[in-house]
Amino acid sequence: MAMMGLLMLGLAFASVPLYRIFCQVTGYGGTTQRAEAAPGAQLAEGKIGVRFDANVSTTLPWKFEPVQERVQVVPGASTKILYRATNMVARPTTGQAVFNVSPAEVGKYFSKIECFCFTEQTLRGGQTVDMPVVFFVDPKVREDADTKGIDEITLSYTFYPVETGGSGS
Template sequence: MSEALATRRLIVRLLAVVVGMFAFGFALVPIYDVMCQAFGINGKTAGAYQGGQVVDEQRQVRVQFLATNAADMVWEFRAKADDLVVHPGASNEMLFVAYNPTDKPMTAQAVPSVAPSKAAAFFHKTECFCFTQQVLQPGERIEMPVRFIVDRDLPADVKHLTLAYTLFDITAAQVSVAQTTP
């Protein structure tokens, strides 16, 4: 086999690997969504609620609230109650409490998740502390509301939802952005 033929085969193989890697990069998002749906993790909440204010008084859904800190977050973070029984279509509110026990200002961002994932599309947050970054001064404690509606179209077999928040310390990210801004 000639050296030119061997070089050409190598180039074709390398190009095939590059094309395969590029295709795999595009396939990651759908693969991730399928895996999340299959395992019931990382449920993304629905967008704005388009339904009217018709409340299904005949049906009750238990919404459980979980509050956890990311590994490097030192704040105290919790829901005011462990759960709430709601009627689909009704507007509801839960308060979360955050406390900065440190001696320096800190910035945090909450990331929500709804389980089971098939119910996430039926959970509408109308107001949430997770929409904005939270800045707490040393020793400051705040109550942060989340207002939500469980859609009347929630599948009948779903009787329990879990709204979980993970709180991340983004103070260092905020400082580096401020330093790079002219």
């Protein structure tokens, strides 16, 4: 019984990282992929619209918004867009963005090369920054029966505060 209890405890601690890996590999729940480079544009099937959404936790005193609301992308081509964040208080604050895409079936075909969401972001009091996202939509999105008819994708971010141990930065 003690061995079974230890096994269950170990599985409980491993479940979060294992679930995260599962989502990254499969794109489950709109989890995007991470890539080093785009495969190159493939014009055969036309463009896909990508809409950008921005949210902030009520406990983080930031204004956060996409610089452009929507773009048209060619599958396989790398695209760079910007989000803008402003710290609305006089002291430094740190946030971390979480993200997803919808419809969720597209997650495995949406890859980010560069993203502010990969690291924590600290803004000085009153500071405004433009934060880039470089991404591409894999051309295979047009070959999958579940995604070939999708003509618009939404990339959504939500910033949450990061506790910094009371140092305020």
